[in-house]
Amino acid sequence: xxxxxxxxxxxxxxxxxxxxxxxxxxxxxxxxxxxxxxxxxxxxxxxxxxxxxxxxxxxxxxxxxxxxxxxxxxxxxxxxxxxxxxxxxxxxxxxxxxxxxxxxxxxxxxxxxxxxxxxxxxxxxxxxxxxxxxxxxxxxxxxxxxxxxxxxxxxxxxxxxxxxxxxxxxxxxxxxxxxxxxxxxxxxxxxxxxxxxxxxxxxxxxxxxxxxxxxxxxxxxxxxxxxxxxxxxxxxxxxxxxxxxxxxxxxxxxxxxxxxxxxxxxxxxxxxxxxxxxxxxxxxxxxxxxxxxxxxxx
Numbered sequence: 001x002x003x004x005x006x007x008x009x010x011x012x013x014x015x016x017x018x019x020x021x022x023x024x025x026x027x028x029x030x031x032x033x034x035x036x037x038x039x040x041x042x043x044x045x046x047x048x049x050x051x052x053x054x055x056x057x058x059x060x061x062x063x064x065x066x067x068x069x070x071x072x073x074x075x076x077x078x079x080x081x082x083x084x085x086x087x088x089x090x091x092x093x094x095x096x097x098x099x100x101x102x103x104x105x106x107x108x109x110x111x112x113x114x115x116x117x118x119x120x121x122x123x124x125x126x127x128x129x130x131x132x133x134x135x136x137x138x139x140x141x142x143x144x145x146x147x148x149x150x151x152x153x154x155x156x157x158x159x160x161x162x163x164x165x166x167x168x169x170x171x172x173x174x175x176x177x178x179x180x181x182x183x184x185x186x187x188x189x190x191x192x193x194x195x196x197x198x199x200x201x202x203x204x205x206x207x208x209x210x211x212x213x214x215x216x217x218x219x220x221x222x223x224x225x226x227x228x229x230x231x232x233x234x235x236x237x238x239x240x241x242x243x244x245x246x247x248x249x250x251x252x253x254x255x256x257x258x259x260x261x262x263x264x265x266x267x268x269x270x271x272x273x274x275x276x277x278x279x280x281x282x283x284x285x286x287x288x289x290x291x292x293x294x295x296x297x298x
Contacts, residue, residue: 010027
C-alpha cells in the first residue's frame with residue numbers, strides 16, 4: 001500500500017472554488033502549480049482556441065431554429081461577411097462588419113419579396129434577429145436555440161412584427177446594423193459569440209440597437225453579456241432583453257440613453273432559485289464560514 005504523502009500543498013481557500021470557475025486556491029507543489037491544475041489550464045486554453053477557430057454549422061442551426069421558431073425561420077437567410085475566411089476575419093475586423101456582395105443581394109431580394117406582400121413602409125418590421133458566429137461559433141451553436149425559445153414565450157402574446165431570421169458567418173456585432181437596415185427593421189438584436197475566456201469558451205452576447213444603420217458606434221447599443229447556463233441564465237437574459245426591447249420601442253432610443261432598470265425585478269426572479277450564484281453577493285447562508293486560522297494563514 002502506498003502511504004507516500006501528496007507533494008501538493010493545499011490552499012486554505014480551496015473551499016471557495018465550489019462557488020466560481022475562476023482559478024483560485026489551486027495549491028502548490030514546491031514553488032510550482034500542481035500537475036492537475038497545470039493540465040486543466042492547458043485544456044481550457046485549447047478549448048478557447050477551438051472556440052475561435054471552429055466554424056459555425058449554419059444550415060444545422062437554421063434547421064434547429066425551425067423547430068422552435070417556425071414563422072421567423074421559414075424564410076431565414078444564411079449570409080456571409082466580406083471576410084472571405086477565418087484568417088481575414090481575425091486580421092481585418094472592418095470586413096467582418098460588412099456583408100459581401102452576394103449577401104447584400106440576398107437581403108435585397110428578400111426585402112423586395114416582402115414588400116409585395118405588405119405595405120411599402122420604410123421600416124415594416126419591429127425587430128430583426130441576427131445570429132453571428134463572432135469569436136465563438138460554439139456559443140451560438142449551444143445557446144441561440146434555447147435562448148430564442150425562452151424569449152419567444154415572452155414575445156408570443158404581444159404584437160411584434162419580426163423580420164426573417166438571418167445567420168451571418170464571419171461576422172462582428174456591427175454587421176447587424178447593415179442587415180437590419182436592408183431588411184427594414186426598427187430595431188435589431190444581434191446574438192453573437194463572445195471572445196472566449198479560459199473558463200467560458202461558450203459565452204453569448206446580445207446587442208440591441210434602435211433604428212440600426214451603417215456607421216453607428218457601440219454607444220448606440222445595449223449589451224447583455226455572458227448568456228449561457230453557467231453564466232446569465234436564459235430566463236434572466238430573456239427577461240432583461242424583453243424589458244429593453246419594450247422600452248426601446250416606447251422611447252425610440254437605445255445605447256447610453258437607455259438604462260437597464262430591471263435589477264430589482266431580477267432579484268425577485270432569482271428568489272425562485274436558491275442555488276448560490278456568487279459567494280460575495282448571495283444569501284449569507286450559502287457562504288462558507290472560514291475560521292480565524294484560515295484567514296490568518298491566507
